[in-house]
Structures are given as C-alpha cells and as structure tokens.
Amino acid sequence: MEVPILKQGDVLIATFQAALSDADLSQLRSGLVQQVVRFRSRGVIVDVTAMDVMDSFASRTLREIAHMIRLRGAETVIVGIQPEVAFAMVQLGLTLEGVATALDLEEGLNYLNQKFKRMK
Amino acid sequence: MTKRESSAEATESKLREEPSELLRELVAHLRQNRTQLREEWVARISETRLLTAMTKEEIFAEATSVYDSYVEALETETFEALQAYARNLSERIIPRGVETHEVVGIVLLLRDVLARSLFAKYQTDFKKLNRILDAYEPAANRIANTVAVGFVQERERVIRQQQEAIRELSTPVLQVRERLLILPIIGVIDPQRARQLTEQLLRGIRTNRAKVVVIDITGVAAMDATVANHLVQTVEASRLLGANVIVTGLSPEIAQTLVTIGIDLGKMNTVGDLQGGIEQAERLLGYKVMALGEAEPN
Numbered sequence: 160m161e162v163p164i165l166k167q168g169d170v171l172i173a174t175f176q177a178a179l180s181d182a183d184l185s186q187l188r189s190g191l192v193q194q195v196v197r198f199r200s201r202g203v204i205v206d207v208t209a210m211d212v213m214d215s216f217a218s219r220t221l222r223e224i225a226h227m228i229r230l231r232g233a234e235t236v237i238v239g240i241q242p243e244v245a246f247a248m249v250q251l252g253l254t255l256e257g258v259a260t261a262l263d264l265e266e267g268l269n270y271l272n273q274k275f276k277r278m279k
Numbered sequence: 280m281t282k283r284e285s286s287a288e289a290t291e292s293k294l295r296e297e298p299s300e301l302l303r304e305l306v307a308h309l310r311q312n313r314t315q316l317r318e319e320w321v322a323r324i325s326e327t328r329l330l331t332a333m334t335k336e337e338i339f340a341e342a343t344s345v346y347d348s349y350v351e352a353l354e355t356e357t358f359e360a361l362q363a364y365a366r367n368l369s370e371r372i373i374p375r376g377v378e379t380h381e382v383v384g385i386v387l388l389l390r391d392v393l394a395r396s397l398f399a400k401y402q403t404d405f406k407k408l409n410r411i412l413d414a415y416e417p418a419a420n421r422i423a424n425t426v427a428v429g430f431v432q433e434r435e436r437v438i439r440q441q442q443e444a445i446r447e448l449s450t451p452v453l454q455v456r457e458r459l460l461i462l463p464i465i466g467v468i469d470p471q472r473a474r475q476l477t478e479q480l481l482r483g484i485r486t487n488r489a490k491v492v493v494i495d496i497t498g499v500a501a502m503d504a505t506v507a508n509h510l511v512q513t514v515e516a517s518r519l520l521g522a523n524v525i526v527t528g529l530s531p532e533i534a535q536t537l538v539t540i541g542i543d544l545g546k547m548n549t550v551g552d553l554q555g556g557i558e559q560a561e562r563l564l565g566y567k568v569m570a571l572g573e574a575e576p577n
Contacts, residue, residue, distance in 0.1 A: 238521070242481030245519040250511040254519070261521035262488055270521075 162187045166198055170271055174206040174265070184220045192223055195233050202271035203228050206264055208239030218253035225258040234274055235259065238267035280406060300412040305397070314397060317346050320392045320438075327388065329381045333372070341368065342385075347501060353418050358425045365429030373430075382430045386423045393419070407508075450476050452483035452575055458490040459560050465498030473509040483521045491560040492517055495553045496526030504540045507533070513540055518568040523563055524548060527556035 160176070160183060165172045166271060171194060179265060191203055225235040240248075240263045248254065261267040296421060309316065321342050328523070330338055344364070350511070352361040397415065403410035450472075453461045462480055484492065494510075514524040528548045531536070535549075550556040561568055 237519075240519045242478070242485055242516075242520065245481060245516040246477060247514070248519060250517045254515045259520050262485065262490075266488070266490075266521055 162190075163221055165235070166194075166200070169200055169275065170187060170268065171195060171198065172201040172204045172206065172250050175208075175210050176210060177209055179210075184217060188220055188224050188227070190219055192227050195231050200234050201275060203233055203235045204264065204267040204271070205235065205237050206230060206239050206267075207237060207244075208241070208263065211244060213240075213244050213248050213253065215251065215253055218248060218255060220221045222255055225243055225255075234271060236261050236267040238268055239263050249252060256275055285324070289575040292404065297372065300409050302356070302418070303354060305411060305415055306350055308397070308400060309353070309393065311351045313346065313350075313501065316392060316396055317342055319396075319479035320346070320389050322342070323392060324385055327384065328383045329388075330377060331373045332377055341372075343520055345385075346389070349422060352422050352425075353415075356418065358421065361422060362425050362429055365426040369430045373434055379430060382549065383423070383427045390419045392425060399401045408458055408518050422483045437454065445473070446472070450479045452479050452487075454487050454489070455557065456561070456564070456566065458488060458564060459557075460484065460489040460492045461491060461495065461553075463498065466498060468502055468506045470505055470509065473506050473513075477509065477513045481516060481520060484517060484520050486515055489522050491523045491563050493527060493553065493560055494523045495527045495556065497532075497534065497553065500530060501532045502536060504536060507536050507540055507542070511537075511547065514547055518546075523560075525556045525559055528552050 162173050162179065162183060164187075165174075168239065171191065173191060174278060191205075194200070195203060203224075205224065207221075209240075210217070210269060211220050221234045221237055225237070236259045237255065240260060251255060296555075321335075321339055324338060325335070332342070345368070348361050348364045352358055372382075394412070394415070397411055398437070401411060417490075429476065451463065453463075455461050460483055462476070462483075464476065468476070480494075483489065494513075497525065510526070514526065519523045524547075528549055528551075529549060548559075548560055558568075
C-alpha cells in the first residue's frame with residue numbers, strides 16, 4: 160500500500176494508514192526525498208498515528224528519512240507516536256536520535272512554522 | 280467367645296459416644312462457672328499486659344463475647360460463627376493497633392484458664408480428667424487456630440487494601456500551566472511503580488497536550504540501576520511524544536547511580552530544584568513571569 164504524500168504550503172505531509180511493509184517504507188523514503196526538492200518544500204511531517212507497532216526497520220527508515228531530508232535542505236518532524244509505541248521503542252533502543260518529534264499534526268505544523276519564522 | 284466380642288463392641292461404642300458426651304459435660308461446666316472463669320481470664324490478660332490499646336471495660340466486654348462464642352463453638356463443634364466473630368473483632372481492633380501476638384496470646388490464655396479449671400474440677404478422678412482433656416484439647420486448639428487465622432487474614436486484607444490505595448495515590452500527574460505537567464515522585468520506586476508512572480505520564484502528555492514535563496524526584500532518596508534506566512527511558516519516550524522532560528531534585532545518591540550506569544547526560548535535562556525546573560519550563564514555553572511592580576507601565 161503506497162503512502163499518499165500531501166502538499167500543504169511549504170510542507171509535505173505523509174500519513175501512514177496502517178502497518179506498512181518494508182518495501183512501502185523504502186518507497187515512501189525515496190518519494191519524500193524526491194518531492195521535497197521538486198516542490199521546494201521547507202518542511203516534512205510524517206504522521207504515524209495509525210501505527211500501533213514500530214519495528215526496527217520502520218524506525219531506522221524514519222531516521223534515515225529525517226537525515227536525508229535535512230541534507231536536501233528541509234526539516235522533518237515525526238508526529239503522532241502512541242504512548243505505548245513510544246515506550247516499546249525506547250525499550251528496544253529505537254530512540255530516533257536527532258529527529259524532531261511532536262504530539263500530533265497540529266503540533267508538528269506549529270513546530271515547523273516557528274522554525275521557519277526563526278530562519279527568516 | 281460371643282459374649283466377649285459383644286462386650287468389646289459395647290465398650291467400643293461407648294467410647295465412640297463418649298467424646299460428645301464429655302464435651303456436653305464440659306460445656307455445662309463452663310456455663311456454670313462463666314462469671315468466675317471470665318473474670319479470671321480478664322485478670323490474666325491485664326496481668327500479662329496484653330491488649331494495652333483497649334480500656335478495661337472494653338476488654339471485659341470483648342472477653343465476654345469471646346468467651347460465649349468459644350463455649351458455643353465447643354458445644355456445636357462448628358466454627359463458622361466463631362470465624363465470623365473473629366473476623367468482625369479483627370476488623371474493629373486492627374485499626375487500634377492490636378498486634379497478632381496479642382490476639383493469639385489472649386486465646387491461648389483462655390485455653391489455659393479453662394484447662395486449669397478442668398484440672399481443679401477433676402483432680403480426684405485422673406482417668407476422667409484425661410478423657411475430658413482428650414475431648415477438650417483438639418477443639419480448643421482448633422478454636423485458637425481459627426481465631427488466629429481469621430485475624431491474620433483480616434490484617435492481610437487491610438494491608439492489600441492500603442497498598443492499592445497507595446498505588447493509586449502515588450502517581451499524580453498535575454497540570455500547572457497550559458502544556459506544562461508536573462510529576463512529583465515521593466517514596467521508594469520499585470520496577471512495578473516505575474512502569475505505572477511511565478504509563479500515566481505518557482498518557483497524561485497525550486491528554487493534556489503537554490510540551491514540557493517536570494519530573495521532581497526530591498522525595499526519592501535512592502534508586503537502583505533498573506529504575507534509573509527506566510527513568511531515562513521515560514524521558515526518551517516522552518520526547519518521542521514531542522514533550523521536553525526536565526528532571527529536578529536529584530539526590531547525590533541518585534546522581535551517583537546515574538553516573539555509574541553511564542547515562543548519556545545529553546539526553547537528560549536536569550535542574551537542581553523544582554522551582555528552577557518550573558522556571559526553565561516556563562522559559563521553554565515562552566512565558567515570562569514577573570512581579571506586578573516590575574511590569575513596565577504601558
């Protein structure tokens with residue numbers, strides 16, 4: 160199942176619908192990295208609210224997405240990690256180091272807008 | 280041959296009947312001497328300084344009902360009523376600080392007082408005394424057992440109830456400003472409580488849409504490596520939900536533990552005391568707090 164990528168002003172939003180296969184995740188990664196330059200986006204939000212399991216591949220992919228997009232000149236925020244998922248991830252040592260996180264989509268947009276304001 | 284057999288059978292059946300008959304005799308004796316034996320018992324109780332938490336009158340009143348249920352249990356050889364009474368009594372006296380050894384002590388005293396009175400009554404007929412004691416002792420022991428077990432069970436129930444209450448009270452997640460939560464932790468943290476704290480905090484972050492959380496551990500004297508690790512994991516999990524965690528009030532011992540297990544301090548935002556933690560949280564949230572006099576006139 161492909162992840163739709165929405166464009167909202169300066170920001171790209173990718174929302175995970177449910178559990179994704181590793182192939183879908185890789186596809187999302189290349190899709191986002193391509194589109195962020197094509198649309199000249201300054202921020203990317205990845206919404207994982209619907210994910211109730213986060214394995215090591217998924218969390219590594221999320222980290223890679225964030226780091227690659229930074230290299231392409233934009234910011235990434237991961238939003239909507241569930242409390243239980245967050246604690247399970249930490250116990251497995253998957254802490255998404257160096258990646259910005261926010262409570263939900265709204266918070267993620269706030270975070271990016273503040274960041275953009277500071278850059279101006 | 281047949282004669283001897285039948286006579287043996289007769290003695291046997293007589294013996295089989297005897298315990299209940301003896302018990303009946305025993306109960307009659309105890310009823311007859313109720314006042315005297317009860318007073319003797321109460322005297323022995325105050326002599327041995329048991330039940331110091333209760334007044335003399337209370338002891339006498341309780342002793343009377345214990346005595347009557349005791350005799351009733353001997354008579355009917357059913358222990359349900361006594362069990363219920365023991366539980367009820369325990370419920371009343373546990374909050375007043377009566378200890379297990381006292382309850383067991385008074386029941387054993389009663390047993391001794393009654394046994395003495397039997398010795399006195401049957402001192403001339405040793406065989407009869409023996410038989411009476413054979414009937415009396417198992418029943419008396421069972422009564423003592425029933426009362427002691429009832430007391431301990433009641434105590435355990437109270438302890439369980441209190442543990443539950445403590446667990447519920449022990450993890451408040453408080454909102455002090457919009458998007459700012461405080462989690463004061465007091466007392467000993469065991470792994471189970473640590474887990475519960477984490478769950479409540481993460482849920483609290485979500486429902487209050489918190490951006491900053493101050494975890495105050497001034498009231499925690501020490502924690503072992505497992506719990507310290509758990510604390511660090513809680514901090515990281517909160518970050519995944521988009522909340523900043525500030526830990527305040529680390530005692531020297533806890534600081535030592537964290538250093539020993541090699542915590543990456545870059546991940547932990549620590550401030551000396553709760554006040555400093557709240558001030559830093561306000562800065563992070565963009566608040567500026569000042570006294571009214573300091574505010575610039577518009």
